[in-house]
Structure formats: C-alpha cells, structure tokens
Amino acid sequence: MQSTRVTFPDGSTTGEGEVLLVDRDASVVVVDVTPFHPEDHTWPDQPGDVGSLVSGDVRATVSEAVMAAVSDEGVLAVGGDIPVKRGGEGWTWLVGHRIEGGIPEQVAVGAPVTLEVDAGRRAALSRGHTACHLASLALDAVLADLWRKQIGTDPLGNPDFEGRANQTSRIHADGSVDEYRLGKSLRKAGFDSEGFAASLAEREERINEQLASWVASAAASCVDVEGPRIIDRRSWRCELPEGEVGFLCGGTHVHSLAEFASITVSLDLGDPQLLVMTTRATPALG
Ligand SMILES: [Zn+2]
Structure with a gap:
C-alpha cells in the first residue's frame, strides 16, 4: 500500500479517489487520494475535517479525518492508538476517514468514491x-525585551518564547487557545516572569496592535509541500x-x-506559572 496523497495543502475540499482499505471494526475507510485534513x-x-464520502447513490458521513498507519506486518492503527511518532520506520502513513453509523456495503476496496469536506468548517x-x-509571532515580538539572556530566535528574529514555553496549542473554528509554561526553567533561561506579569495588560494591547497591522497588510499566506503524501x-x-515567515x-x-x-x-495569568493566550479571529465579510 502507498502512503495517502493529500490535496488539502492547496485548499482543496473535494476530490475523487479509490478505496484502498476498509476496516469495519474501526469504522475507517482509506482512499488513495483525499482532500481531508486529518488530526495529527x-x-x-x-481537529480533523468532517464531511461526506459518496459512493454511487450512497452518502456516508465522515465524522472525523484521522491519521492511520499500517505496519509492515499488516496491522492497522488509527489516531491515538498509533504506537510510533508520525513518520516512524516500518509503517505506511495514511489518512483515515471515520464513518458514522457503520460503513455502507457499497464502500468496498476498489470502489470509486467522491470526497466532500465541510468547506465552511475547514475555512473557519x-x-x-x-x-x-x-498571534504567537506577535507574542514573541512583544515579549522580546523581557529576555535577559540570548536564546534562539523565531522566524522574525525575535527571542523564541513560543518555542521555549508553548505546551499545548488547540485550534478551533476562528480561534485557538495556547498554553505556555512560565516555570523555573524559563526563568533560568533568562525570562523576566515578574516583569511580564506586571505589564500584562499593556503587552496584550501591543500584541493586538501588531495583529491589526498584519491583518491590514492583507499579506499572502500558503502551505508549501515537499511532496504529495500525507507524510511529506x-x-x-x-x-x-x-x-517572509515560515x-x-x-x-x-x-x-x-x-x-x-x-x-x-x-x-490570562490567573495561574502565575501558566500563560493562557486565547486568540479570536473575525472573518472578513464576503
Ligand atoms: Zn501550525
């Protein structure tokens, strides 16, 4: 089996493919090429895309696109059950489409299918x-003067607070929530946590000014790929x-x-050891 080819990097939300694998226990379908973006x-x-998988006159709901992998021994693992990191040796990397309510009989290996991503949710x-x-680039820029030692830099040349402190990043429709650990190790690396806490409101304002100016620039944004496979x-x-940043x-x-x-x-610094940055995007009209 070949690694799944993906078309979402250029913004595609529809496509045609051929079913390569059906696992009725896991309720997962793998197609040779897909526009669905899977959760990593x-x-x-x-989060993974949702949408539909259509075979003839049968339309199945894709409740979630997930990473899947088949070991060289032929064992399929899906999502969080994959025992190795993405790209690990000895596995073929795939996009799995989780089907809600059981996989229809028509959806069998070799069947041609049409794939349709929920385009509104994808855009959000x-x-x-x-x-x-x-937001993370703006955060790095606005926190730059709080570093007393030199650390690695981000793509804009600012001290890489994001790379040092980011613990989790959760993206949702029109926004995200990022958590940053402000513990002992960050202080040791030279970050002035007290100075940060004392100037939180003013720094939030400066981040928002930076973001407003970037939005006003209408800069081009894209995804670059090294190849067509999910693993590239x-x-x-x-x-x-x-x-240019990247x-x-x-x-x-x-x-x-x-x-x-x-x-x-x-x-939010409600817990002085944990910075929570909540980002909200408002779409332009039309
Ligand atoms: Zn990203």
Whole structure:
C-alpha cells in the first residue's frame, strides 16, 4: 500500500479517489487520494475535517479525518492508538476517514468514491490556524525585551518564547487557545516572569496592535509541500511586511490575511506559572 496523497495543502475540499482499505471494526475507510485534513496524532493541534464520502447513490458521513498507519506486518492503527511518532520506520502513513453509523456495503476496496469536506468548517479552522501562528509571532515580538539572556530566535528574529514555553496549542473554528509554561526553567533561561506579569495588560494591547497591522497588510499566506503524501513535510508561509515567515506546520491556512476582519488575543495569568493566550479571529465579510 502507498502512503495517502493529500490535496488539502492547496485548499482543496473535494476530490475523487479509490478505496484502498476498509476496516469495519474501526469504522475507517482509506482512499488513495483525499482532500481531508486529518488530526495529527503526534501534535493534535488542528481537529480533523468532517464531511461526506459518496459512493454511487450512497452518502456516508465522515465524522472525523484521522491519521492511520499500517505496519509492515499488516496491522492497522488509527489516531491515538498509533504506537510510533508520525513518520516512524516500518509503517505506511495514511489518512483515515471515520464513518458514522457503520460503513455502507457499497464502500468496498476498489470502489470509486467522491470526497466532500465541510468547506465552511475547514475555512473557519484555517482562519483559526493562521491566526494562532500570527498571534504567537506577535507574542514573541512583544515579549522580546523581557529576555535577559540570548536564546534562539523565531522566524522574525525575535527571542523564541513560543518555542521555549508553548505546551499545548488547540485550534478551533476562528480561534485557538495556547498554553505556555512560565516555570523555573524559563526563568533560568533568562525570562523576566515578574516583569511580564506586571505589564500584562499593556503587552496584550501591543500584541493586538501588531495583529491589526498584519491583518491590514492583507499579506499572502500558503502551505508549501515537499511532496504529495500525507507524510511529506509541509510548511506555512506568510509574506508579512517585516519579511517572509515560515515554519513547519501540518495544518491548513488562509490564502490571504485579507480573509480576516480582525485577529485579537487575550492573555490570562490567573495561574502565575501558566500563560493562557486565547486568540479570536473575525472573518472578513464576503
Ligand atoms: Zn501550525
């Protein structure tokens, strides 16, 4: 079996394919090529797409697209049950379509199918994901003066607070929630947590000013791919006025920052050891 080819990086939400594998116990269907973006089992930041799988006159609901993998011994593992990290040796990497309410009989190996992603939800997740990356770049920029030692830099050349402290990132429709650990090790690395806490409201305002100016720039944004397979490396790229930024990212993104009316964050330090950044995107009209 070949690794699944994917078309979501260019924004596709529909496609045709041939069924390669049906697992009725797991209620998972694998197709040779799919527009569905699966949740990554290694770093589950963006939820999998939902939509439909159509075979002839039968329409099945795809409740979630997930990563799947078949071992060289022929064992199928799905989502969180995959025992190795993405790309691990000895496995073929696939996109699984979880079917709600049982897989129809017509959906069998070799059958041609049409795949349709819920395009409205995908667009909202793409806005949420791009907003999440922009917010983290703005956060790095606004926290830059709080570092007393040199650390690695982010794609805009600012001290990489995101890379150092980010613990979890959860993307949802038109937004995201990121958690950052502000513990002892960050202080040891030279970060002034007290100075940060004392200036939280002012820094939140500056992040929002930066985000407003990026939205106003209507910069182009895209996903670059090294190949067509789900396992090939993908990167998000955005042509910000300060310069082009990019980093590895398996998710989906907007084509232009003109797709936003606004992006704003709120910072919460209710637990002084844990910064919670909540990002909200408002889509542009039309
Ligand atoms: Zn990403």
